Amino acid sequence: MKSWIKPFNLVVPVFLLAVAALTGVVWRYGYDQALDQLARRAESDLALASDRLATQLQTYQELAVLMADHPGLERLNLPERVGAANGLLREVADKTGAMDIIYADRDGRVIASAELDSPEDISGTPYFQRATQGALGRDHGQLGGQRAYFFAAPSFAPGGAVRGALVLVADIELIEQAWRGDNPAVLFTDLSGDVFVTNRSELLGWDRPAGGIGLVAPDGTAGAFRTWMFSGHEIWEMGWGPYLPARALHLAQTMPTVGLTGEVLVDIAPARRLAGLQAAAVAAICLAFGATLFVATIRRRTLAEANAVLEARVAQRTRALSTTNTRLRREIAERQEAEAALTRAQADLVQAGKLSALGQMSAGISHELNQPLMAIRSFAENGAQYLERGRDDVAAANLGRISELARRMGRIIQNLRTFSRQESETPRRVDVVAALDSVLEMVSARLEQEGVTLHYDRPPGPVWARGGEVRLGQVFLNLVTNAIDAMQNQSEKSLTVAIDQGPPLTVLIRDTGPGIDDPEKIFDPFYTTKAVGLSEGMGLGLSISYGLVQSFGGDIRGRNSEAGGAEFTVHLEPWQEEQAA
Structure with missing residues (x-):
């Protein structure tokens, strides 16, 4: 190891310890702040859940007070009045979702009810005894094996004495359906610590153990549970099921209006993750800064040592590059001369192709x-x-x-x-009919000599297109002569020429020859199906025609006809008066 690296052996461990200590402080501070925010949100969630439960129960309480003095519950000493009262209570229960509605006299004997299996005597219940005193009685418990909340409203005689009580039984399970499964987990316990209402059904029936912290399942098992205080917050660690957090912030709030205590369990995993991310970010920044300094120092010293070696290599490479550069310049000049020669040869071949066509x-x-x-x-x-x-x-x-x-x-x-x-001319207005007439006039002698039948439905008037008169004639002449050549050895020789004014404007030239072997290559330079010779062409005619049509915005295509033979279509741009303007 080099001597200048040895001082880093002590600096690096000290730096890492400092980063670890700073990371721990940041994690603790971030966790405290996150728990404070989580506690405020948990208080809001618990208050909201408590208000919702109290509001839903308040509806049944008000219904009990209103129904207590209903005219249909008067003179129930008459049998015919009892039947009507039962129907009234059953109708109200069906419309409000109440578990049961009971009307009892002052002695607690049930006179009318919404359900057939209602108890016959409720005199011993605390909510009825409270109602006989002229006040609103309330209590919770079980009715027919289901959780119920009871509201008992006194019914007064004309003289002011209590003549009976209307008991409205609210179905707790029906109330829970609206908010079961919501986050966070909320539970309401009674004075004995039993879980009576909750949005986590797996906690129903659990009660507070003798120590007063946590919950115990109905079978007596407590499950994995541990609690501690962190910065003034009560933390529960529990293993009570997949729908409850493993670690949760626990808050409680008494509800004297309904005789229950609301509790909330909020998952602290987001707070831990947030604190961990903050600590990891600080650690990453510190480590990156330290690594940057370490690398910069080493790099500076390494560069100083490597500079001399690099300068020597640069000088050596410069000499080699100079030699290579000279050789590349010479090769470039040779390539340019070869390209120029190739261009001249291609131009000569094009001219030779045209002269060959003139010879034919x-x-x-x-x-x-x-x-x-x-x-x-x-x-x-x-x-x-x-x-x-x-x-x-x-x-x-x-x-x-x-x-x-x-x-x-x-x-x-x-x-x-x-x-x-190969004269060039600016695209202008060209009569396609006149161009075809000129070409057919030029080849009329050869058509007669070869015995070719011409089918040409000539339009009565001119058809104007955008192009060059001479160049368009060259294209048509090349296509017609190729068609005549293709039909030399055919028994049936027929040449079809047609003009379709479109759109698009199309000129069709079809023969009855053997067809095209490879339609994809017919417009490639030097591609030909004719035998190589002085009088058979060099495969440049269609390539030249393709370039001529493209020069004034047209298109040319070739394919095999369904009836046999080759078919070429030349698409042209119709002449518009706006172009002339």
Whole structure:
């Protein structure tokens, strides 16, 4: 171990002890604060539960007072009045949820009741004796094996003497149903310590042991229980079931109005967790701070020792990087030259593909140019003869035909020149019908030579699209010539050309050839199904057509037709007047 690390052997244990002591102080303080907050909340919960129970019992008390002087309970010495009184009490019990309603005379003999199994004599009960004294009697106990709370209201004769008492029996289990299972655990015990009302049914029947702390089950077993005081708070540690906390804060509150004592058991686990989190946070901060200082000190000293070694390595690596950098520059220059050569080669291949296509169309083009030339010659000779004869009108008509044929030849030559040079033009309004007419006119000689039947339902008027006239003609020419090539060895040769004005605007070109072997690759450069040769093309036509259609916002797709053969669809953007504006 290095000499400068030895002083840390003493500092680290002292620092850890200090952190442990500080953590303990923070935990104790945080636990005290959390218990105080928990106690205040427990007091509120207990007060709320006590008020709820007192309010529910108060309803039955008021009902007993109101029913005591009901006219239906008068002159019960008459048998016919007793039956009506029983029906009245039964109806009130059904509507209020009372366990039983009893009317007894001054001697405690039951005259009328809501239930058939009501006791016959209640003179010995403390609540009835209290009522005979002219006051409201109350008590709790069992009735028919069920927990009940009794309210006895005196019934006065016209002279003011007590003539009997109305006893209303409240069903405690019915009252508990509204708040059973709520948190926290609440229980109400009587003067003897028995649990009479609670929202935890497993505690029913438990009572206070002889020592006066905790509870004992009805079978006499106390279960795991321990209690202690912490900062003025009574803590119970108990193992009484899964629905009761293992450690709880215990608070009690007397309820003289109902003769019970309310108690609450609030789980202290959140307080312990909160104190633990606070202590852990302080410990983590202290340890992180100490570790940071320790690491910073070691790092500073280590860096000082490693600096010399690092400087030597940097110098060595700098020399190596300089050499590598020079080699990389040379490789980059070589790659740039190779890319430039590849670009030139690709451009040459594209141009070669176009010239190959022109070569394939040379016979048809020669025919298309030869016919107008022969016609021009014939019209010129005829015009000269008509001039000699003085028929100027016929000679003028011949000159018009000669001019029209010359424009046709010029248009064919212009298309060929543009196709060969790959001229670019700004997208503008193009008549799709005129472009198709021009292409079909150029290939008409070859269609006749190959014996191909043309099916073309030509629209009566122009169909305007956004594009380039020459480039669109190049696309249609490429698709038509490919279709003618595909049908060379077919017995049935049929070419279908259709224009669907949509939307979307679509041009369909379908043949009866053998179809497409791999539709996914037909637009890839250099992909072709033709034999390699000077006159069969290099697989660039469809790739060029795809780029031309994309250049003015269109799309081209190819697939195999359901009737056999290949089918190409060219989707174009219709020309909108807003585009022109």
